[in-house]
Amino acid sequence: MLKLCSLRIFNRLSRNNLVINLRRSHSKIGVIGVPFDKGQLKGGVGSGPEAFRNLGLIEELQGLGCDVKDFGDVTYEQIEGLIVKNMTALGHIAACQKEVSDSVIRIINEGRMCLTIGGDHSCSIGTIDGHVKAKGNIALLWVDAHADLNTNATSPTGNVHGMPVALLAKELSDYWPYLPGMDWQQPRLSIRNIAYIGLRDIDSYERLVIDKFAITAFGMEDIERYGIIEVTNMALRRIDPNNNLPLHVSFDIDSLDALEAPSTGTPVRGGLTLREGIQVMEESYRTQRLSAVDLVEVNPGLGSPTDVKITLEAAKHIIRAASGHSRRGQSPENVLDLPQQTFHSVSQSPHNS
Numbered sequence: 001m002l003k004l005c006s007l008r009i010f011n012r013l014s015r016n017n018l019v020i021n022l023r024r025s026h027s028k029i030g031v032i033g034v035p036f037d038k039g040q041l042k043g044g045v046g047s048g049p050e051a052f053r054n055l056g057l058i059e060e061l062q063g064l065g066c067d068v069k070d071f072g073d074v075t076y077e078q079i080e081g082l083i084v085k086n087m088t089a090l091g092h093i094a095a096c097q098k099e100v101s102d103s104v105i106r107i108i109n110e111g112r113m114c115l116t117i118g119g120d121h122s123c124s125i126g127t128i129d130g131h132v133k134a135k136g137n138i139a140l141l142w143v144d145a146h147a148d149l150n151t152n153a154t155s156p157t158g159n160v161h162g163m164p165v166a167l168l169a170k171e172l173s174d175y176w177p178y179l180p181g182m183d184w185q186q187p188r189l190s191i192r193n194i195a196y197i198g199l200r201d202i203d204s205y206e207r208l209v210i211d212k213f214a215i216t217a218f219g220m221e222d223i224e225r226y227g228i229i230e231v232t233n234m235a236l237r238r239i240d241p242n243n244n245l246p247l248h249v250s251f252d253i254d255s256l257d258a259l260e261a262p263s264t265g266t267p268v269r270g271g272l273t274l275r276e277g278i279q280v281m282e283e284s285y286r287t288q289r290l291s292a293v294d295l296v297e298v299n300p301g302l303g304s305p306t307d308v309k310i311t312l313e314a315a316k317h318i319i320r321a322a323s324g325h326s327r328r329g330q331s332p333e334n335v336l337d338l339p340q341q342t343f344h345s346v347s348q349s350p351h352n353s
């Protein structure tokens, strides 16, 4: 009986997998690495791109049927003498992020989804700038434990990885002094088109700004209450009510719980499970407008070799989901109703015990 039952299930599954394989979308992806660590003070995060390449990320995405073009790592030359109070390494940030922005424009104009591997979260200054320049306007999901909404006047650290959203938002432009070297970057994104998911470590000024401008922000308590799929879709509806904007997901690995992704510079407990992170990406992919993804703040220099492995693997699952492939290797838009129920009934089956 068990044999018969399993065989039937196998046949049904393989039939459906065949359909899925035939229908599987062949995402066109352009990958850039940004080995950049000057947005914060801990060494190691700059070796993120190398670690992902060594892990075979590009080959894995190709193996899933994606058309992947690797644009290599961004390089830059620091601009000397750029000094702004409480804004560390501006000469590096300004020079590197200009290159990142130009690379993103090139990739998006080739009709590819741009996947940027960081580096720290200051990389998103360049990726989002480039995306907005290429597409006109975009909707942004910022998946992170932190709001990264400080200016140099409010930052408790002076680290620029805590400032990108404030640099990008139009409504906050008056809160900045003149920033030498950053003339290429104008705040072009409206706060209406930005939503946070996963927040749980917000500085007091950031809290004031979120309240004052009514920024869409879903903390962990919202995820507990509504579930991650509902939260993601609420966020998407808020930032793109007409369903017509290209979507950018800026995914900081510290949005995941520190147990799921320990090798990161500013870990915070009580975060997303890996499954929830994957679901954010699956829902984003399902819009069919996912146009750029940043995966940042993986620091292979922090923690034990096991910590590093866990963190890289978690990030890889998030990236697979962004490329249209969930953990079972299916494109989310093609998931048929069968597998989950079948697995359920298998484990419930009296013949199984």
Ligand SMILES: NC(=[NH2+])NCCC[C@H](N)C(=O)O
Residues within 6 Å of the ligand: 121, 146, 148, 150, 155, 156, 157, 158, 159, 161, 162, 163, 203, 252, 254, 266, 297
């Ligand atoms: N992307 C990050 N990990 N950001 C952490 C920011 C921490 C702190 N809020 C700061 O501004 O310095």
